[in-house]
Amino acid sequence: MSAEWNELQTQLPVWLEASRQRAASGKVAAYIPELANAPADALGMTICDGHQQALTAGDCGLQFTLQSISKVFTLLLALMDQGEEGVFAKVGMEPTGDNFNSMLKLELVDPGIPFNPLINAGAIAVSSLIHGATPAEKINRIAAFFQELAGDAALKINEAVYLSETKTAHRNRSLAYFLKANGVLEDVDVEEVLEVYFKHCSIEVNCMHLARMALVLAFDGADPVSGRQLVPRRYVQIAKTFMITCGMYNESGAFAIRAGLPAKSGVSGGILALVPGKYGIGVIGPALNSKGNSTAGVHLLETVSNAFDWSLF
Template identity: 45%
Template sequence: MNAETDAEAIDPLIGKMRAAAAPFRKTLQELHRRHAGLADGAVATYIPELALADPSWFGISVATVDGLVFEIGDSGRPFSIQSISKPFVFGMALQDHGRDGVLRRVGVEPTGEAFNAIILDEATNRPFNPMVNAGAIATTDLIEGADAGERFKRLMAMFRRFTGRDVHIDNAVFLSERTTGHRNRAIAHLMRNFGMVGDRVEESLELYFQQCSALVTCRDLAVMGATLADGGRNPLTGETALEPSYVKDVLSIMLTCGMYDFAGEWAYRTGLPAKSGVAGGIVAVVPGVAGIGVYSPPLDAKGNSVRGIRVCQDLSQEFGLHAFEARFAGASLRDSCNPPRRGG
């Protein structure tokens, strides 16, 4: 008898769990097969290190609030988090400064502009929201710490709480970001002129480049999404990554602004809080149920993973996950991938 069958003999519930999860694993396998052959989109090249990605890389992962993780394809392949870091740093800023403190520096309105547009709200001089580069730089500037080292350690600790493991920086990507980041420097200094970032503007830019260069996997994204889905509690470690009172702030911004200037159509068709990154990742959240992570480097013209969008749309339609679905959003997905509970 091997360890697996021995465990099932000791506790028959383990066998029931695997049986209940099997149909959902098949669903992910079918999704991966359905979209793996897509040839649309192109790998990002404006950050030279990102251009080295293989367009065929493709992973899907789903993590539930009960701590189950389902994976297929290149779900364990590391890649830089890029803009997917933005909502999580936004949550960190909210904990450091509260809603009013953050809103003095960053708005919450969708822009309809490209993510790297050099534009501020003419009425307030604030960046429009924390998901575009201007707002993200202003949000990163709000990370507290006595010096650059302390601020960096706090940033890495935040990623660890959300993923449940230590996260590291891809130095090659960081150096590539720093070398080519002149547009972001222009945005930061424009905001410095209006008082939207403080005197440590160069230090905050370095921190922003490091933040975007953090290495994650598709599985990490799913766990990060599941942490938001469970009110800020990491389902694998039980640790609180974000105060529950701020989770709705983060999810609201992800739903309205998280997919660049595709955010409106995303909200209309898919209806899930989500954030994409130009390395090819997408994280989506089914509140109370699960987090979804997809990785595929080819991007559409607006900077979103082509396969990632298709996977999330299919999951939303098949399981009724849209936030405004008439039936309870997520009920079908919960039934498919959650096991029977002990005593239930």
């Protein structure tokens, strides 16, 4: 056991309780009504290494939905289904600087394709690229992929969150129809694409699941637990680059400077992060800042990364 791992065991609970105080400055997401039920002061973190060791601290047993974290993995599946050329004909590779649910650039910039796969418009386009004859077939493939990455065949959709998203997703529905008008969603039914999108965002996980999924990315698509290559290395490289440049919404630059880790957040308060070649990290902290990221979770990741000089930069 390394000195770093020993120090993590000792310090993580202490750092977590210090970061928990930051939750008071955030608010739980309420625009999806079902998410408003999450405990605002919760904070948990799980860290997995490549030797089947795991550290847990705080409220890491709390169940939550993936939300935008799922976009990293639907991107990987779409790349495996369509290749780079097929995916990047429909979505770009650039940060936007706009909110995650903005449609501004779709009209202002030519061609009118989403700037990247991690904003809502981009993830909706990516959802349309996943192989399957029906929405059910597509979501079954997505769920099986997520289950394999997380090492848990019991992962399932939280139906209450899915229905809540479906009923209140007026902006996402507008984005999808705008994509249809721009020719991004070709030969597909918009409502069927949205069903796939809302359902993969509503898959329920805990911090351990996130850490295991992140661990596969940390080891370039290989699962160090099973020894299997689950995703081609090139596609993981693409996903990690997007996580650095776009993964924390329009706070990605600040997070890259302060923590320097590939990460992806979701409005449920989850954050998936990784230290390449070393660790997969899962965080939950439902209270969000104005950018849509966990206030306490971001602070905790920055604290731990700085303590061990994990930054890529």
